Every structure is written in structure tokens, then in C-alpha cells.
Amino acid sequence: MGDLLRPLRLDIFPETGFIGPEQATQVTGRHLSDMRGMYQDGRAAEAMTAAGDPLLYQVYNADIPDEPPHILFGTTVVYPGKVGSEYFMTKGHYHAIERTAEVYYCLKGRGMILMETRAGDVAVQHLERGKAVYIPPGWAHRSVNVGSEEFVFFFAYPGGAGHDYEAFEGLGFRNVVVDREGRAVVVANPRFA
Numbered sequence: 068m069g070d071l072l073r074p075l076r077l078d079i080f081p082e083t084g085f086i087g088p089e090q091a092t093q094v095t096g097r098h099l100s101d102m103r104g105m106y107q108d109g110r111a112a113e114a115m116t117a118a119g120d121p122l123l124y125q126v127y128n129a130d131i132p133d134e135p136p137h138i139l140f141g142t143t144v145v146y147p148g149k150v151g152s153e154y155f156m157t158k159g160h161y162h163a164i165e166r167t168a169e170v171y172y173c174l175k176g177r178g179m180i181l182m183e184t185r186a187g188d189v190a191v192q193h194l195e196r197g198k199a200v201y202i203p204p205g206w207a208h209r210s211v212n213v214g215s216e217e218f219v220f221f222f223a224y225p226g227g228a229g230h231d232y233e234a235f236e237g238l239g240f241r242n243v244v245v246d247r248e249g250r251a252v253v254v255a256n257p258r259f260a
């Protein structure tokens with residue numbers, strides 16, 4: 068069995084996604100420069116990176132051992148914005164241990180969760196405050212902020228599941244979410260054409 072822990076209680080602030088106390092939380096920020104090649108409009112991405120390299124999202128992880136039998140949990144905050152016509156989003160990943168699932172529960176804002184399997188199945192779910200999405204084992208997941216405020220959600224998944232980003236470093240996800248005249252539309256990724 069993995070590490071034993073004393074029971075603990077944390078504060079989660081739905082407006083900001085911040086988890087306290089600070090000593091019990093690890094924060095990871097991802098900037099546009101961390102996502103090279105992931106947006107369709109490479110020129111827009113380059114220009115925005117050069118002009119200040121915006122922070123696209125932050126992940127607050129409760130300090131739990133990353134191994135079975137623990138459950139890792141925390142919050143993700145995806146900021147509002149676009150690169151070209153594509154909304155700010157997370158990198159997206161499979162779990163390294165593919166037979167592991169994940170749950171998201173939305174605390175603030177509006178988002179879409181793009182999901183797909185290695186066999187080529189795709190799914191999209193919308194999230195808004197009070198809604199949850201279950202990501203079954205074997206489904207990669209990417210979170211997209213399609214609203215005008217922060218998209219904040221709680222997540223939980225098995226310790227040791229790990230993150231595998233490799234599949235998305237080439238073509239990306241099979242679907243992309245773009246702004247068409249002010250509406251968020253899911254379209255097939257033209258790189259798969």
C-alpha cells in the first residue's frame with residue numbers, strides 16, 4: 068500500500084479555483100509558449116507569444132501522493148480568450164495508465180470537454196456551474212473555455228494514472244472549438260483531412 072495520510076480538509080474557492088491552504092497545494096501555470104503547434108492558427112499563436120505569452124490556464128493540485136490507492140484532486144482554471152478563432156484550452160492528454168477514469172465538476176463559467184479514444188471515437192460535453200462530466204477509461208480529454216469569464220472546474224482521478232501528451236503533439240484532437248460569429252462551434256480538425 069502507498070503512503071498513509073491523516074484526513075485533511077481544504078478550502079476550494081469556486082470563483083477563482085484557488086485551493087487553500089497554500090502549503091497543501093501545488094500550482095502549475097501553462098502559457099501559450101507551452102503549447103507550441105497546438106493551435107490551428109500558428110501565426111496568431113506566434114504573435115501572441117511574442118507580445119507577452121499569455122497565461123492560458125492554471126491547475127491547482129491538492130498535495131496527495133501520486134500513487135494508488137489515493138485519489139488526486141484539484142481545480143483547473145482556464146482563462147477566457149482566443150488564439151485566432153480558437154478558444155483557450157488545455158493541452159489535453161490520455162492517462163498513461165489507460166484503464167483509469169476522471170470526473171470533472173464545474174464551479175464557474177462555460178466550457179466544453181473534447182474527448183476521444185485511440186480507436187477514433189469522439190465525444191463533446193458542455194459544462195457550466197453545477198454540471199459534471201464523467202471521462203471513462205481510455206478517453207483523452209481537453210478542456211476549452213467557450214465563455215467570457217474564467218472556466219473553473221474540480222477534477223478527481225486515481226493516483227498513479229499519469230499524463231500522456233504525446234498523441235496530441237502532432238495533429239491534435241480530432242475536433243476543435245472555434246468562434247463563428249460569436250458562437251462556439253465544434254468542427255472537425257482540418258489537419259485530419
Ligand code: M6P
Nearest residue numbers: 126142143157158159160222230
Ligand atoms: C484537469 C486534469 C489535470 C490536468 C489539467 C490540465 O484538471 O485532467 O490532471 O493536468 O486538467 O490539463 P493538461 O494536463 O492536459 O494540460
Ligand code: ZN
Nearest residue numbers: 162169208224
Ligand atoms: Zn486526466
